[in-house]
Amino acid sequence: MTMTEDLLAPRPDEELVFDANPVQADRITHYCPGCHHGIAHRLVTEVLHEMGVAPQTILVASVGCATFTYDYMLVDSVEAPHGRASAVATGVKRARPDRIVYAYQGDGDMGSIGLAEALHAANRGERITVIFVNNTVYGMTGGQMAPTTLLGQKTTTTPKGRNMATEGAPLRMSELMAQLDGVIYAERCALNTVRNIRAAKKAIRKAFEVQRAGLGYSFVELLSGCPTNWHMDPVAANERIGKDMIPVFPLGVYKDATGGRPDGAAKEADHE
Amino acid sequence: MSRIVLLEERCKGCLLCTTVCPRNILRKSERFNHQGYQVVEAGDNAAECTGCAACAVICPDVVIRVFRTRKARDGRGGDA
Ligand SMILES: Cc1ncc(C[n+]2csc(CCOP(=O)(O)OP(=O)(O)O)c2C)c(N)n1
Ligand code: SF4
């Protein structure tokens, strides 16, 4: 045994209370230091593992920094063209209704180029789950304005800060989703604190349970940090989520039409 | 005492874990890993670890494993 292997073996009086899960690839990601895509990936894979559904699950990856999601989550996967993940997931689920199908989309991908596909899939009540990562920028392409960019936020395309008169106000996806009859569950969470991360995991569990029970469309928005394109160190980026993002994007359950179904699904989350 | 194991090669030095440890055990080290990141380490007070796993929950890169010491049933020893 090497020294690390030795340290990784629980001693007789110990319990391993935090370990990697087998649905997350044992691979170093390309994400920047402090990027919350890593936390989101861990939560989704932990939930799929704990539900025991990973072998029956199909991921639809989107375009953005998380395009390589399919290299990090050990489930079957399809890569969609930019913005079309909810449309591709519609086709996958209709062809294979026995599978758990989810799309993982950024705010540029889902809220901008793919808004039509995203809203119509939700409005049709497709029996899919969408994990929506809102980091207020286009990360992959170098920090352009996204529909979710905060007013006053400087990006490469809003060098003087986003201005309501010319660029409009931040798009609130969870609130939009809640208006659609096809949506069974919509919740907004944040990945900035231990408590909020734990609440996000419960929300993701609930969303997948909604799909497993065949109830309809489920949606979880995750307020996430992009230290690189916010030009902040990761600790400051985390603070920005609580200080600037949550007041504009309040956390909580925006729609729950499950009527208490399915039995045993995670209880309502406990945000900070 | 409970304990953590840091898989240093995975660490990106973001320091998020240092902000959540209730005992302030984690700190920036003087070492760099093969990715080129300055990694964190457990400090001199590592023995104060409560096994709460807050550091592992916030780590975006699955660097940390947490081992919680069970309370001794005979009432002797075990302070977790
Ligand atoms: C059809 C098309 N248009 C534009 C692009 C360029 N592009 C790649 S990623 C991206 C935005 C991604 O932003 P987001 O969804 O917020 O994800 P993030 O990178 O922030 O995680 C854009 C515009 C593309 N790949 N394809
Ligand atoms: S650019 Fe932003 S979203 Fe992309 S990997 Fe880096 S921190 Fe994450």
Ligand code: SF4
């Ligand atoms: S949170 Fe993880 S990646 Fe960041 S410094 Fe701590 S151990 Fe390293």
